[in-house]
Amino acid sequence: MRRDALAELGVIPKEAAKAIWAKARNVTFDVARIDEIERETRHDVIAFLTHLAEIVGPEARFVHQGLTSSDVLDTCLNVQLTRAADLLVEDIDKVLAALKKRAFEHKMTPTIGRSHGIHAEPITFGLKLAFAYAEFSRAPRTNDRRPQGSRDLRDLGRGRHLCADRPRVEEHVAKAMGLTPEPISTQVIPRDRHAMYFATLGVVASSVERLATEIRHLQRTEVLEAEEFFSEGQKGSSSMPHKRNPVLSENLSGLSRMVRAYVTPAMENVVLWHERDISHSSAERMIAPDATVTLDFALNRLAGLIDKLLVYPENMQKNLDRLGGLVHSQRLLIALTQKGASREDAYRLVQRNAMPVWRGEGRFPDAAEKRRRGEEISERQGNRGAVRPRLPT
Numbered sequence: 001m002r003r004d005a006l007a008e009l010g011v012i013p014k015e016a017a018k019a020i021w022a023k024a025r026n027v028t029f030d031v032a033r034i035d036e037i038e039r040e041t042r043h044d045v046i047a048f049l050t051h052l053a054e055i056v057g058p059e060a061r062f063v064h065q066g067l068t069s070s071d072v073l074d075t076c077l078n079v080q081l082t083r084a085a086d087l088l089v090e091d092i093d094k095v096l097a098a099l100k101k102r103a104f105e106h107k108m109t110p111t112i113g114r115s116h117g118i119h120a121e122p123i124t125f126g127l128k129l130a131f132a133y134a135e136f137s138r139a140p141r142t143n144d145r146r147p148q149g150s151r152d153l154r155d156l157g158r159g160r161h162l163c164a165d166r167p168r169v170e171e172h173v174a175k176a177m178g179l180t181p182e183p184i185s186t187q188v189i190p191r192d193r194h195a196m197y198f199a200t201l202g203v204v205a206s207s208v209e210r211l212a213t214e215i216r217h218l219q220r221t222e223v224l225e226a227e228e229f230f231s232e233g234q235k236g237s238s239s240m241p242h243k244r245n246p247v248l249s250e251n252l253s254g255l256s257r258m259v260r261a262y263v264t265p266a267m268e269n270v271v272l273w274h275e276r277d278i279s280h281s282s283a284e285r286m287i288a289p290d291a292t293v294t295l296d297f298a299l300n301r302l303a304g305l306i307d308k309l310l311v312y313p314e315n316m317q318k319n320l321d322r323l324g325g326l327v328h329s330q331r332l333l334i335a336l337t338q339k340g341a342s343r344e345d346a347y348r349l350v351q352r353n354a355m356p357v358w359r360g361e362g363r364f365p366d367a368a369e370k371r372r373r374g375e376e377i378s379e380r381q382g383n384r385g386a387v388r389p390r391l392p393t
Contacts, residue, residue, distance in 0.1 A: 012062040012065065013062075016059040016062050017062070019056070019057075019059045020056055020059050020060070020062065020063060023055060023056045023057065023059075024052065024055060024056055027055055029048075029051060029052075029055075030051065033051050033054075034047045034048055034051045035047070037050050037051060043069075044069075045069040045072060045073065049063065049064050068187060070187055070188045070189075070276065073281075074188055074189045075173075075177065075179065077284065077288065078179055078189070079177055079178070079179065080288065081194075081197060081288065081292075082178060082179070084288075084292040084296075085197075087292075087296055088201075088204075088292065088295060088296060088299065089140075091295075091296055091299035091300055091303070092136055092139050092204070092299060094299065094300065094303040095136050095299055095302055095303045095306070096133060096136050096137065097303070098303045098304075098306040098307040099129050099130075099132050099133040099136065099306055100133055101307070102126075102129050102306055102307070102309065102311075103126045103127075103129035103130045103133055104126065105126070106124065106125040106126040106129065106311060106313075107124055107126030107127075108124060108126065109124055109125040109126060109311070109313050109316065110122055110123075110124055110125075110313075110316060110317065110320060111123060111124060111125045111128065111225060111316040111319070111320065112316070112319050112320050112327060113128075117217075119319075119322075119323055119326070119327055120327070121327055121328075121330065122320060122327055125225075125226075125311060125313075125316065128214070129306075132207075132210075132211045132214075135207050135210070135211075136204075136207055139200075139203070139204050139207065140200055167181070186274075186275035186276050187275050187276040188272070188275075188276045188280075190270075191266075191269045191270045191272065191280055192270050194266055194269065194280075194284070195263075195266045195267050195269065195270050197266075198262055198263050198266035198287065198291055199263050199266065199267070201259055201262070201263075201291050201292070201295050202259055202260040202262070202263040204259075204295060204299075205255070205256040205257075205259035205260055205295055205298065206256060206260065208252055208255075208256045208295075208298050208299065208302055209252060209253050209256035209257070211302065211306075212248075212249040212250075212252035212253050212256070212302065212305075213249070213253060215228065215246060215249045215305070215309070216246045216249045216250060216253070219244075219246045219249070223315075223319065224312060224315050225311070225312055225315050225316045225319065226309055226310060226311050226312065227244065227246075227309070227310040227312070228244075228246050228247070228248050228249060228305060228308075228309065228310070229305075229308035229309065229310055230244050230310075248301060248305050249305065251301070252298055252301060252302060252305075255294055255295075255297065255298040255301075256298060258290075258291075258294055259291050259294050259295050259298070262287040262290060262291040265283040265287055266283075266284075266287060268283075269283055269284065323357070323358070323364075324357045324362065324363035324364050325357070325363050325364035325365050326354055326357055326358060326364045328364065329350050329351075329354050329364070332350050333346050333347060333350050336349065336350070
């Protein structure tokens with residue numbers, strides 16, 4: 001592509017450009033030969049170019065004209081990141097599809113909401129899944145569907161094309177490769193672009209782990225409101241035949257931590273000496289494939305987990321009922337304030353009736369009614385103490 005543009009501008013002979021394409025377009029490179037050359041030159045790009053010259057012949061002198069190694073390596077890296085981003089966007093859409101399907105399936109399935117791990121107020125299981133759907137919808141996806149203010153993962157992957165050529169040649173090559181020219185660069189593309197890419201992967205991984213952790217909690221024996229699919233013949237423990245462990249969710253927690261671990265070296269790669277050094281290179285050769293492949297695997301595993309998740313509405317109802325109606329304490333608090341009680345008095349009254357039930361002494365509605373009747377009797381007997389608002393019937 002670059003040779004075509006240079007030939008059109010008359011920088012290199014058109015015949016040379018045609019010869020290079022003809023000889024190199026479908027060639028199979030000898031990796032062993034490239035490794036042999038690199039052992040002597042100690043330079044990977046030079047080793048490749050030397051081997052290419054052995055194939056192309058004299059016209060190879062025009063191949064790397066006016067370039068440095070980073071023009072090739074940075075452009076190649078960003079093509080790879082863009083293609084990886086395309087796959088990751090598709091993965092996120094799979095997770096969204098699974099969440100949407102199950103959220104509608106359970107939009108009217110009552111369950112208990114929890115804060116600090118403690119029963120709070122009733123919600124539906126569909127709403128719990130809708131929370132996750134909204135979270136993954138905020139992840140960078142495609143231009144026509146991304147939330148306002150977010151950045152397209154593909155845009156981050158496009159990272160930019162770096163080229164020492166005149167602008168016309170750079171624009172020609174970048175367009176052909178689906179990249180965007182870097183407006184101002186040193187000898188390398190600024191690494192803050194790559195840091196943003198990997199930071200975005202880290203955020204998506206955190207969303208994966210948040211949902212995986214929720215499933216792990218719901219599968220606890222004491223809770224058992226939802227459970228990973230357990231196939232016929234599957235074993236949960238090498239010693240205890242009854243075990244059905246949340247191994248997929250636990251696996252997702254570990255994988256998510258690995259993806260986030262790659263964010264730190266990406267951030268540190270931003271700091272290079274002067275116009276460039278290669279302290280970033282060794283780190284990128286590890287974190288780029290590892291982070292993208294790991295997140296790709298995790299997102300696909302999560303989509304399958306949600307799609308086949310076992311849900312137990314009966315256990316959800318049992319957990320809703322286990323506190324004897326205490327989950328409705330706020331409704332009673334609000335009712336009292338609407339009847340004229342101060343919020344402080346209402347809170348004190350409701351809590352006074354709630355604590356015995358918390359300790360397992362009866363049910364909340366019964367305790368409240370018993371307290372109300374006792375106070376009515378006390379007033380009729382001439383109790384002149386502080387007047388307390390009556391609990392509504």
